Amino acid sequence: MSTQPVYDPPNKTDPSRPLTFAQHDFGAAAYDTYGATVLYNGEYALKDDPETLAPSSATLGPDYRSKHLTAPWAGIRNFPGPVTVSWRSKDGSAHEARIDLAQLFADRHIRHQVPREQLAASGVLAEDPQILLEINDRTITVLTRAMVHTREPQVPGNRYSDFRNDLIQVYSHTY
Secondary structure (H helix, E strand, C coil): CCCCCCCCCCCCCCCCCCCECCEEEEEEEEECEEEEEEEECCEEEEECCCCCECCCHHHHCCCHHHHHCCCCEEEEECCCCCEEEEEEECCCCEEEEEECHHHHCCCCECCCCCCHHHECCCCCCECCCEEEEEEECCEEEEEEECCEEECCCCCCCCCCCCEECCCEEEEEEEC
16 A cells, blocks of 8 residues: 655745745746657647757857746646656757656755745745746756745845745756
8 A cells, every 4th residue: 555645734934944835837948959848737838849940048048047937837736747748859869758746846845045044024935836847959957946035125225126036956867
């Protein structure tokens, strides 16, 4: 008999414990690939033309991930199954992968870079994370970001900048 792990309710308000989540947003993007498809939660998060080479990330600038990786599928309960990915790299080689997000995020911790003493003093300290899958030629990378509320503005003089939304790499594999 297999037992399913039991998880406490998500913690988004107690800075003395790790911040955790019970749902997430998801998105996928492909660069320097042909026909990339990403299937997650029974839906295509990405389905590119098999005959057209996706643009190179280099053409989008050094901070392309911050500007172009988004998670339009919101409120997905953790975790409906693995992500199934298929694509052809820039050289035409075919690749397939299954990414087990439940394993990558087994602890359900919201990854962030805000020191505990800089977290907001009260209220909700973090929002549900975005989980982002990038296919870039032969490499799959899984990243995450979550809005984490801070005590002080992050941009001097801008009172509306009391948060961080850092992009953090969780996994990468080159095929």
